[in-house]
Amino acid sequence: MVSGRIFDIQRFSIHDGPGIRTTVFLKGCPLRCLWCGNPESIPSGTSLSYVPDRCIACGACLRVCPEQALLLPAGEKVRLDRHRCMRCGECADQCDSKALEAVGRDATVGDVMTVVLRDKQYYKASGGGMTLSGGEPLFQPRFAEAVLRAAKAREVHCCVETSGYALWGAVRHLVPLVDLWLFDFKETNPRLHEQFMGKSNKLILDTLRQLHDAGARIALRCPMIPQHNARQEHLDGIVSLLRRLPRIESVELLPYYDLWRGKLNRFGLTSTFPESVKPPSHATMQAWNEYLRKQGVPVAG
Template sequence: MTASLTEWTEKKDSTKTALVGAIQKFSTEDGPGIRTTVFLKGCPLHCSWCHNPELIDFQQQIIRMPNSCIHCGYCLQSCTQKAIFINENKQIDIDQKRCNKCLECTRICVAKALQPVASEMTVDEVMRQVEQDKKFYDNTGGGVTISGGEMLSRPDFVTALVEEAAQREISVCLDTSGFGDGDILKKLASMDNVTDILFDMKAIDDEIHHRYTGQSNQLILENLRQLSSDAAIRSKIQMRMPLISGINDGWEIIKQTAEFYQENKLQRVSLLPYHSLGISKKNHIGGHQEEFCQPDDVYVEKIKRYFEEEAVMTVEIQGKV
């Protein structure tokens, strides 16, 4: 069921902190140059193939690392809700219905087999880590990439982050699905130090998009149209397309996507063939993720040539998504 946008955005006075799933340094596939990528937790889309499923939920979660467990039993003793148990595989496990996310088990686990998925961080705390590598950004044309989850679900926090980066003369790349407030997205995209926008296109077909993400793509397409109507913003956009064999890579879908890109004068696209890394992550937070098929390399090359020749775009194939 499609929810209102307000359900997916931060509450008033939440610019102070946000749940940050990770801050990845020396990233080279999230925009130009050497970058630091900030992964915010919380996303309104529930992509069936998501490679960061631990960042979908807007609430804190606990991730299990069973191979790190030394079976000391401290977590079992510390849990007042009796949510922690040993499963049939003799691994530590969590009853998600009982767990109240107090995080006491993560604090007492000396082996780090139980860890919080995210950390509550202020803008200043994030920027202190980001600016440590400024010399690398300056030397390579890099900067900070704000990703997720979905960064549009934390508009005030992200706006403050972009403004603080501007004060430090650090360029920003926005990584978004486009599902969020279009006015806020355009405002962010217009900021001088936002030099790049990675815009994910899950599926041009609305029925397929809804089936595999839980949301319609109409808002996303409209937001993309609005961005691309501004030539200055359009030049910043690089489309990113996850390719899931048999789901969103059919030839008619590829043709429709190319036509949409042409209509909106979009010039760059990255193709991201599916990978299954999200499956183990989903398992470690107490869930199950379906495994899909990787598209054939020859077919991906055919798609690449089609976008180059028919849509007259610059195309790259990135590491499997």
């Protein structure tokens, strides 16, 4: 059976498509968005989370670490040497207090469907279903396709949340299986896209156009990041995109949140993204939405 790497399955999601949904988060992403809200989702392999406040200094993790990456000085909490750690996850299996947690595990299509089908009655009542998210779900195209096929066979409504950074050869098989694409569009300017996301937006725009031309249902989702893409030029870029691709059903502007910063220490990561960037106010979001509406853009909500 096809298997893939996931890092979470969230039941009762209400922000990942219509109705009540189960969101399956696939690990791995080809982009490097400076403001990524789930930085632990970027590597394809396992990530190790360590929260020292939860450590009860039991020493169980030290006994299993094959790399001697853990130290427990007398009277202190565990110290993790990330340079030595190979992210095997052995220590996390021993840590009952969840100070150490392995993020990312292999799952079969059956494993995923067992969880997804638990809430089928809620999907029916609310118009919900399953959403594949990430990371970037199209980064594991065979696994994504197999999960979508299994869900469709059980008449589960399917959404895919994607950046669109994938070759059409991998995406086109998914078109008949996806009821609604939640397509993240982050930056109009190709040079700035490369600067902010680490890759040009050419492939993304190609995927979007091909999905549109193939008759896919598309809801565009645009994160608005002050001092970065929250600019008039980008808003006008969204307007122009909608004129070229008029069957895009809706556009939703998403405010930047800075809660991800708390994850940096947990995963031993660093970020060059300026701390001075703060979420836009409600009034600012409203003004941007109003501007798009006046240009004839079908703003969601």
